[in-house]
Amino acid sequence: MDGNEFLEVKDLVVEYTSGGRVIHAVNGISFSLEKGKNLALVGETGAGKTTVAKSILRILPDPQGVIKNGSITFENQNLLKLNGSEMRKVRGKKISMVFQDPMTALNPVKTVGYQITEVIRKHDLIAKKDAIEQAKKMLEMVGIPGERYYEYPHQFSGGMKQRVVIAMALANKPDLLLADEPTTALDVTIQAQVLEMMSNLKETLGTSIILITHDLGIVAKECDIVAVVYAGEIVEYGDKESVFRNPAHPYTKGLFGAIPDLHSNARRLANIEGLPPDPSEPLTGCCFHPRCKYATDKCAANKPELMEITPGHLCRCFQSAN
């Protein structure tokens, strides 16, 4: 990591307090992203993927969620040091986010067009008429006729709503798009349309995307770099080719084994026994050792670092190092 990256997240630690308990959602996550590349954060529910994205935009629930440590450098400024008004200039302009559920991400009592225009006018001093024109163009870019500008969210189907949300997120041509499970709520055919649209936008606008997903199939199609997240830590990191062809961490291997794939004929799925650790209880050793088939005493006692196993391919496991 040589310091001139477009985005660099370093040693990020995020905690939530809930009912007097401290939940360790993110425990020291570091990664960097070059401009124009797509990064996937892969992992199961509760792994801390969404928390990472919300930390970048600084929209963690206040006061429950607190960034305890770390830095997030975006285009040479530490986002965590910005004050409220400086941060608002970044949000929706340079970095924007698409949320998982399009049904709840839109305001039901405003027209979809108004909601897109609002984002544009917040950041640019342009005439209302021009903003409307631009919003209509955005709608058309995501495959919705411009005439539907004056319609309300309930008049759209799920897939169309998600496209409206994406149009909103892209209205200011952000440099970075955080897409949090953007297609999980959609049918496969619509999912394919939305993903295709997102990769076209990447081509035309040069936007980098951080895609949060649990679906490795989508990662295979859309991403360049993969970070596998487990219990608030990155357990494996590398370009798609190395991670998919030579998964090194036992958790990553488990994930691949657990997916019924179209091109495999295994009758039984290799499931990962047990459950992810309770994030409110401190854990010694490797975060995955209670579920790991290969765990030794060393794994229970010491915490492995992210180690480079082949150039650019990192893995947090004692076994994979040798």
Added chain:
Amino acid sequence: MISEKKRDTLVEIDHLKKYFDVAAGTVHAVDDITMKIDRGETMGIVGESGCGKSTLGRNIIHLQNPTSGNIIFEGKDVTRPDAKELKRLRGEMQIIFQDPYSSLNPRMTVEETIMEPLILTNRVPKEKMDAETKRIMDLVGIARRVRQSYPHELDGGRRQRVGIGRALALDPKFIVCDEPVSALDVSIQAQILNLLMDLQDEQGLTYMFITHDMSVVRHISNNISVMYLGQLVETNETKKLFNYPLHPYTESLLSAIPTIDLDHQHERIKMKGEITSPIDPKPGCRFAARCPYVKEECHQPQKLEEILPRHFVSCCRVRELRKEQIGRAMREFEIERGKNHAKAREGVDNGQ
């Protein structure tokens, strides 16, 4: 119809229809579906949300009453059962729901949930109740220590196990699995799929497995029926359906699935628009509006035809569009049949 051997049909659905009246007209949720499900098999039902797959499952097990058509279970017409018959059928046909969060009573413990069907049917004498509950919990892999736990204390995978335990309590023959793993994480999903397959092997269960996930359905099903807007558009054995998808909808559905295999990244076949409204649909192929091959004749009513042995497709252009695939599949079928005959003859010779 070309039948290879005598089928042991457990559930038969004959021209089943379920319509709902809404303000805007009539929703044709299930529109004239005919299918047979054999004992011990898993019939996968796939399609997009709103295509009527859940409605179909719910009608078969009498959670809803069909508008018309017949349901035949073990050779007996059970379309409109009386109260007594319905009670008997509840023991024979069960359901596992999608959302293990909302399908369990939050005020009942794990034990009470599993025991309830046993109590309601007086199937097990009181003194054996405890042992029976334990047996079911073991069967579905719920640790005894969570007997007294309430649903909110359990994670999604365990809750789904409770849902499965409840469905199995009455020792049913047929279970409708309505998206049983869609709400679960992949590693937990694999645990539940393995459990369902083990239970099927041990208990000889027959499943109707409803899902929108093509990878899951390929993994678990013997046969697959593809639904579009309340109708069956294609049905076949799983492997053959994936090798030779004939209906344009099946083809684009399969091509839309993201795969983790970097060497088999396929091009998506473009499908226009989204699933259209099931309210008062026009006659003719319902997929026509999105189909890349649509022609004039597609606006005539379509019927499900046996294009290849046991491979039914509802598309008037299929023979012309898929000439090559049909030819290949037919040759494969002939070879297979030849092999089976040779085997059968050998068996007879050896038996003599």
